[in-house]
Ligand SMILES: Nc1ncnc2c1ncn2[C@@H]1O[C@H](COP(=O)(O)OP(=O)(O)OP(=O)(O)O)[C@@H](O)[C@H]1O
């Protein structure tokens with residue numbers, strides 16, 4: 001494993017309170033460059049909240065986040081995305097009325113720097129079509145390029161979301177339950193895809209499917225009531241009595 | 254957009270071809286319009302149609318329900334009327350000044366409002382527009398209840414007299430087409446793609462690195478500016494700026510026009526404006542009934558034609574060609 005490689009993301013003392021309720025409590029999290037890092041834990045453990053904090057969708061109540069050596073605690077979520085930390089969502093997030101191709105194109109369009117040009121014809125964007133279609137091909141959606149995203153079945157929406165995320169070629173890919181709601185076949189395909197794309201980037205993923213976690217991840221952090229319960233490799237985690245007690249026994253698979 | 258390939262004939266598939274087709278079609282319709290309705294009504298349809306297109310940019314494409322667009326239409330109307338009357342500006346400069354004033358007001362109101370969404374956004378825009386209304390009720394230069402009567406329409410560029418309705422109509426049509434072209438291009442531009450992306454899923458747009466606040470602010474300002482262009486044109490056409498221009502019922506009427514014609518369609522707002530202006534004109538003698546019929550229409554269109562006249566027609570058309 002590449003645990004000796006540099007640190008890409010480091011959160012320290014991260015806390016989030018919603019009113020009186022503490023969803024995340026003093027979490028320290030270190031993600032090493034080039035690894036697949038899984039964040040697991042029972043429902044309501046605070047995994048999505050951690051994602052929202054790291055990507056600056058929510059401001060942390062306390063704590064500091066350093067990405068690629070830069071303190072990003074005060075940045076906006078769009079800034080974080082531009083720095084190379086791009087997320088997908090637990091509940092599939094697509095642009096419903098746009099075609100699958102145009103969904104991916106929205107990601108490709110952003111780095112071109114033309115997005116404020118309201119006087120320019122969108123015909124200009126056609127130059128991105130080949131690249132968009134190649135990305136659709138990568139997730140097995142080449143036949144759906146013209147279909148409005150809202151009309152795609154759920155598994156294909158998820159695939160589209162991953163293609164859109166990959167279109168930004170993020171250094172740190174954040175996946176919030178990429179397998180949620182997928183059938184066995186789709187899970188195998190997306191697992192393969194994540195394995196492929198993880199060769200050249202870092203992945204931080206929340207996932208309930210433990211066989212997927214076992215297959216893909218180098219490092220695992222177990223979250224419980226907003227706190228770290230354990231961290232390490234799958235084998236270590238799986239044998240940790242506290243984890244077995246709190247998590248493995250609750251029937252997740 | 255490539256979203257509904259089956260509803261678009263091949264020759265209209267490219268955005269540029271479609272834009273051109275719309276412009277040529279509207280120019281032709283605009284040339285024929287005075288044969289159907291009398292000149293003042295024709296001009297009302299044009300400036301109100303432009304206003305509705307500007308509103309649709311925000312409501313239809315960005316998905317923001319604003320309820321204060323009368324402020325931009327009305328302020329521009331007043332600024333234009335004031336400048337041509339008191340300062341003696343030529344009509345085109347008055348219109349430009351009115352448009353600029355509306356854009357500036359749009360930037361301010363937009364900046365304050367876009368931090369909110371949904372009902373809060375609608376309420377903030379309404380509240381701020383009411384501030385503008387009460388300002389214009391009180392301000393000495395706006396002449397209170399009477400409004401500003403501009404007197405003769407003056408000469409375009411100091412040369413072409415707008416006194417007769419034919420030249421005024423041609424100028425109004427040109428302004429309408431230019432304003433429509435700007436809105437339509439904005440919708441079919443990389444910028445427009447971001448707006449519809451925000452409408453469909455704002456968190457997703459943010460996660461791709463779009464600073465959605467800035468896009469909303471630019472869209473709001475653009476919408477305010479074109480609304481101002483329409484309002485300033487109104488002041489020249491009717492030789493009058495009055496409190497009706499800035500009253501909140503004006504904000505309701507522009508929303509109604511978009512709903513009648515078809516939200517988020519290029520031509521819907523114009524169709525809606527034509528329906529509404531023609532109806533007001535026909536009902537002008539019956540007085541109080543206007544309000545009631547307007548309300549009934551509102552309910553009727555929202556319930557029966559959920560995607561408006563143009564949306565419903567193109568839906569039918571798409572089903573036939575499929
Ligand atoms: N915006 C919010 N306001 C108030 N409470 C919230 C908010 N977001 C999350 N919570 C609460 O914080 C806790 C953690 O939620 P979170 O969504 O992070 O859990 P999770 O680990 O992702 O769970 P799941 O596996 O079900 O997705 C939950 O109790 C949730 O109700």
Ligand SMILES: [Mg+2]
Pocket residue numbers: 047048049090
């Ligand atoms: Mg979650």
